[in-house]
Amino acid sequence: AQTVTQSQPEMSVQEAETVTLSCTYDTSESDYYLFWYKQPPSRQMILVIRQEAYKQQNATENRFSVNFQKAAKSFSLKISDSQLGDAAMYFCAYRSYDNYGQNFVFGPGTRLSVLP
């Protein structure tokens, strides 16, 4: 079974600075998807960014970018120009390339605080 590890339970960053959240995963599959989700205090899960394993190019969404290292099974999230609204729990997630999407594994999360 696949596992997702986030080794940083908590992180903090100064407003306007850059922070990187770490994620590693374990799988024997070659095709899969990786995601970062954000959960603010409202508890709504919001998709931040996703990466297909077959793509070598790192995904980017505005201030959010990933460093995907397939061989190392590493998938870190970089937040540039951090804003107060970025404060939230961030979950790294792995999804198998399956028909129904039931094999969707979440890491334990990293709580990010943004300091003014």
Place this chain on the structure above:
Amino acid sequence: SQTIHQWPATLVQPVGSPLSLECTVEGTSNPNLYWYRQAAGRGLQLLFYSVGIGQISSEVPQNLSASRPQDRQFILSSKKLLLSDSGFYLCAWRQDHRGGYTFGSGTRLTVV
């Protein structure tokens, strides 16, 4: 546009009482639907998923059940709640084959 609705937002129920949480999706047909539970300070655990009306797959044996009476309706139930059923429950549907999920706003269940 597609939207997902989940209710109630919060619920306090005594031990031994029944439970019914509802999730509906708008703007799409035949979605894959999922129920997740999030314990305090933890990640998400998949409870049930459904690929069509009346089709339910259970990932974790427990005190809960799920049903899908209509294409865009997914219900999480229990006949008798346990204290350990407390948590944050999230409904989700899969947007496309590339795997992105859209989550509902969640239900915070406290069993007392």
